[in-house]
Amino acid sequence: MTTTFATAPSSRSLLWCARNVIFGAALGAALGLLGQAAIMFFGGAPSGGIAPGLGARLGGVLLTAAGYAAVLLMTSIMTAPTMRWAIGRAVSVTLTTLIVTGLVALHVVGVAVRIVSGAFLTRGALEFFLNGQESMFRALRTTYAMHVAVVAAIGLTVAVLYAVYLFQALRRDGNTQRAARLLGISAALVATAGIALLVLPAKAAMAMGLSRTTPEMALLSSLQSVPAWSEEVSPDEQNGPPPRRVVEGAPRIVGTEWEDRVANDDSARPNVLLVVIDSLTTRHLGYVGYSRPITPNIDRxxxxxxxxxxxxxxxxxxxxxxxxxLSSLFPRRIPWLDQYTRLDYPRVLLHDVFHRAGHTAATISSQDQNWQGIARFEETATPIFLWHAPDYDGPRVDIISEKVVPDHVTAERAIAWMKSHQDKPFSLYVNFQIAHFPYGLPDGIAPRYTPAYYPHTANFVRYGETEKPILTNRYDNAIAYVDAQVGKLEQYLSQSGLLDKTILVITADHGEMMGEHGVVTHGKSLFEGEARVPLLVHYPPKVAPRDVLTPVSHLDVLPTISDLAGIPPHPAFQGHSFANPAAHAAKRVGIFMNTQGYQMTEGVICYPWKLWIDRTEGNVVRLFHLDDDPMEARNLAKDKPAVSRALSRMLGAQMRAQIDYHAPHNQAMRDNRFAPRLLTCPDLPAH
Incomplete structure (x- = not known):
């Protein structure tokens, strides 16, 4: 005679464990297969890359299934002792259901992110999200509310169905022999998971392509404290002679000597105005050849x-x-996203240099300098005036990641500050933000190009050809607005008689992609659209107007400003002055780049050769000849193996030197020396 919950306690516990594990394996396999199908049909990677083969896809699905089984086995073992009480069974079912719901929701979100952005969620992407969680959650409540609702609906449906399944299972009779048999099958599945997920190194998973198959495998591969690629040479580095040794930085005592030398030099020096515009690509500037007349002030x-x-x-x-x-320091210090929580290394910023030289220093920015920890990095012992988004009480502009000050307000604040300090030397850093996606203008500013509404089918990581003309209009409108603010700064300097007494530098923090190579916005690749930046230096006493084709890096900006001001380079700088372009070119220093956030990439330019590696889900190597192929349409990595190998070895050596210098165990090195020097370019063929 069967009664409700009449199964013997020991048999019930065994059945509870077995059913959970079997269901976990089935759920993991089903989600894995559905995810693979969705990605294959809808999820082409925006920036290209290597798609995993069928074997890797099936392997990823099997490992995901085993992983789900392992999670539910651990959950059921912990809750099995409560099976003898009705309230215990209710709590266990609720807890297990919540865990299953979370697994399903994370998988759905992971697949959706992969389809939209071309990459699964990784540790770096999660850190990027969590450090800006207030802004991100606001975006989830507004821009992505429908997406959140869909995920919530799927999760709720699974939760209800699984809860019903568990309660029904607990109402059935079972016997110990059957339970043991099921648990044996479960144990085999979990053993597979243990071997695969705990013993299989992430580097082997990446080599097999497994890290590019499912959200779970991608995230697990990214969770190791030190990525495998940072410990070993890349495939292109394995052949040939050992890489050149990266030269250590100068002893810290040299920095003390620099400070004394600068402080004791009472020479008259110019003012400094550094203007950094967010997300301004060179391809939308008039002086570079853009067809729309949106930058008359910058062009002038x-x-x-x-x-x-x-x-x-x-x-x-x-x-x-x-x-x-601001620092002339290359931003690669840890294997993952650096949010400047550990600042145990020497850094000398623009305001430090010029405060030592007797200038009054200020930062006036449209953005919140606290975003992603920037303010922590910029804060040193030097007293400066800081005004940024948290200091403004008026209406701000939503750029998804944060709400920023309208740039015309920032320009007015900068002019007011310069007026109050025009009788003594000053150093001012100004940051403009409105050219950042989604390119919204402040209230009351009429768009020049229409239609310019925000298409809600577009987002930061993806939009299509239908939305592109509208977003191009929005972007150009935003650039025209920012250009007007640059014009206001230049006009003030001119009218006050300070223009020729001020080193004026205008640049962008990075560029912006508008669909080239299937990539939009920024932070996702090292293609020219987002890696190459405008850079202007105006200082008539020492700088003649001219085009300069010498390749330079942002690391060279602060050394150049110092040079033009008659200040010797600080030994902390990793860049070099280009005030004399020929002398700079003769150094043949590589131009290094990287991203650590949505994507994990690193690259080097030894002009005209450019190599960059996408390590987000493997090691995708790209090699371009920028003179022959400025649009980066032909990947020459396989056609030019010698060039690819030489640059890959150079890049790997520099990245490892950066990480080694900043490793926690290397505090003595940081206490005694500045950051390592950048490698010079090897001899490479012209074509």
């Missing part, structure tokens, strides 16, 4: 400036690119 300044036509950012996301401009 460019006509009287040194125009660096081959300049690159150190990163294509602001939290790395901006601090690198």
């Amino acid at each position: 300044i460019a006509a009287r400036s040194m125009r660096l036509l081959r300049a690159w950012a150190t990163a294509t996301h602001s939290n790395y690119a901006q601090p690198a401009i």
Whole structure:
């Protein structure tokens, strides 16, 4: 005679464990297969890359199934002792259901992110999200509310169905023999999971392509404290002679000598105005050849400036690119996203240099400098005036990641500050933000190009050809607005008689992609659209207006400003002055770049050769000849193996030197020496 919950306690516990594990394996396999189908039909990678083969896909599905089984086995073992009580069974079912719901929701979100962005969620992407969680959650409540609702509906449906399944299972009779048999099958599945997920190194998973198959495998591969690629040479590095040794930085005592030398030099020096515009690609500037007349002020300044036509950012996301401009330090310190929580290394920023030289220093920014920890990096012992988004009480502009000050307000604040300090030397850093996606203008500013509404089918990681003309209009409208603010700054300097007494530098923290190579916005690749930046230097006493084709990096900006001001380079700088372009070119220093956030990439330019590696879900190597192929349409990595190998070895050596210098165990090195020097380019063929 069968009664409700009449199964013997021991048999019930065994059945509870077995059914959970079997269901977990089935759920993992089903989600894995559905996810693979969705990705194959809808999820072409925007920036290209290597798609995993059928064997890797099936392997990823099997490992995901085993992983789900393992999670539910651990859950059921922990809750099995409660099976003898009705309230215990209710709590166990609820807890297990919540865990299953979470697994399903994370898988659905992971697949959706992969379809939309071309990459699964990784540790770096999660850190990027969590450090800006207030803004991100606001975006989820507004822009992505429908997406959240769909995921919630799927999760709720699974929760209800699984709860019903468990309660029904507990109402059935079972016997110990059958339970043991099921648990034996479960144990085999979990053993597979243990071997695969705990013993199989992530580097082997990446080599087999497994890390590119499911959200779970991608995330697990990214969770190791030190990525395998940072410990070993890349495939292109394995052949040939050992890489050249990266030269150590100068002893810290040299920095003390620099401080004394600068402080004791009472020479008259110019003012400094550094203007950094967020997300401004060179391809939308009039002086570079853009058809729309949206940058008349920047073009006018460019006509009287040194125009660096081959300049690159150190990163294509602001939290790395901006601090690198201000410090001449390459932003690769840890294997994953650096949010500047550990600042145990020497850094000398723009305001430090010029405060030591007797200038009053300020940062006036449209953005919240606290975003992604930027303010932590920029804060040193030097007293400066800081005004940024948290200091403004008026209406702000939503750029998804944060709400920023309208740039015209920032320009007015900068002019007011300069007026109050025009009788003594000053150093001012100004940051403009409105050119950042979604390119919204402040209230009351009429768009020049229409239609310019925000298409809600578009987002930061993906939009299509239908939305592109509208977003191009929005972007050009935003650039025209920012250009007007640059014009206001230049007009004030001119009218006050300070223009020729001020080193004026205008650049962008990075560029912006508008669908080239299937990539939109920034922070996702090292293609030219987002890696190459405008760079103008205006200082008539020492800088003649001209085009300069010498390749330069953002790391070279601060050394150049110092040089033009008559200040010797600080030994902390990793860049070099390009005030004399020929002398700079003769150094043949590589131009290094990287991203650590949505995507994990690193690259180097030894002009005209450019190599970059996408390590987000494997090691996808790209090699371009920028003279022959400025649009980067032909990947020459396989056609030019010698060039690819030489640059890959150079890149790997520099990245490992950066990480080694900043490793926690190497504090003595940081206490005694500055950051390592950048490698010079090897001899490479012209074509």
